[in-house]
Amino acid sequence: AQSVTQLDSHVSVSEGTPVLLRCNYSSSYSPSLFWYVQHPNKGLQLLLKYTSAATLVKGINGFEAEFKKSETSFHLTKPSAHMSDAAEYFCVVSPSGGSYIPTFGRGTSLIVHP
Amino acid sequence: SQTIHQWPATLVQPVGSPLSLECTVEGTSNPNLYWYRQAAGRGLQLLFYSVGIGQISSEVPQNLSASRPQDRQFILSSKKLLLSDSGFYLCAWGGGGPNTGELFFGEGSRLTVL
Numbered sequence: 001a002q003s004v005t006q007l008d009s010h011v012s013v014s015e016g017t018p019v020l021l022r023c024n025y026s027s028s029y030s031p032s033l034f035w036y037v038q039h040p041n042k043g044l045q046l047l048l049k050y051t052s053a054a055t056l057v058k059g060i061n062g063f064e065a066e067f068k069k070s071e072t073s074f075h076l077t078k079p080s081a082h083m084s085d086a087a088e089y090f091c092v093v094s095p096s097g098g099s100y101i102p103t104f105g106r107g108t109s110l111i112v113h114p
Numbered sequence: 115s116q117t118i119h120q121w122p123a124t125l126v127q128p129v130g131s132p133l134s135l136e137c138t139v140e141g142t143s144n145p146n147l148y149w150y151r152q153a154a155g156r157g158l159q160l161l162f163y164s165v166g167i168g169q170i171s172s173e174v175p176q177n178l179s180a181s182r183p184q185d186r187q188f189i190l191s192s193k194k195l196l197l198s199d200s201g202f203y204l205c206a207w208g209g210g211g212p213n214t215g216e217l218f219f220g221e222g223s224r225l226t227v228l
Binding site: 032033034036041042043044045046049090092093094095099100101102104105106107 | 120146157158160163165171173202204206208210214215216217218219220221222224
């Protein structure tokens with residue numbers, strides 16, 4: 001079985017400073033990993049995905065994530081936060097063994113101060 | 115391109131009244147379909163998923179039900195709403211296979227039960 005742990009429920013940064021949202025996963029196989037963003041009262045939008053190609057994955061809006069198998073991590077980063085980045089972020093691992101249910105982390109709320 | 119439509123966007127219903135939320139997908143065939151719920155300040159809770167017409171899997175026992183009368187239509191229903199049914203409901207579709215974690219979400223339906 002797989003699991004996802006988002007290590008911070010809230011992250012607070014100032015505009016223009018770097019963003020780091022942490023995600024650790026547990027999986028008995030080589031997983032696909034995803035980051036989603038959800039703005040208030042909106043659906044989730046895919047930011048980026050890792051599917052066993054390059055370990056450094058670039059996504060939309062300047063975000064990127066690095067897959068580190070040795071650390072079982074898939075942290076999301078951005079060099080410079082913008083006010084519009086304030087949202088909820090979810091780390092997701094694809095299912096295994098014929099399941100159709102991806103596993104979502106509990107989410108990290110990113111707060112951006114002016 | 116694929117699109118997903120979900121309605122209504124908001125609704126306020128009295129306790130004991132029925133519910134019907136509808137979701138349709140365009141531009142793809144035989145998608146995996148999902149209903150999630152978010153309570154205020156909480157993560158995503160998977161309610162139902164479907165891998166084909168008439169095939170519904172329930173993840174959480176509750177007074178809600180789901181149906182898939184057509185390939186790209188997914189309906190969430192209740193005969194009698196409870197206060198605890200309030201929340202933000204999200205429909206999503208996915209293509210399955212190695213990218214089963216890649217989901218495309220609707221804009222959500224906010225339900226308030228009074």
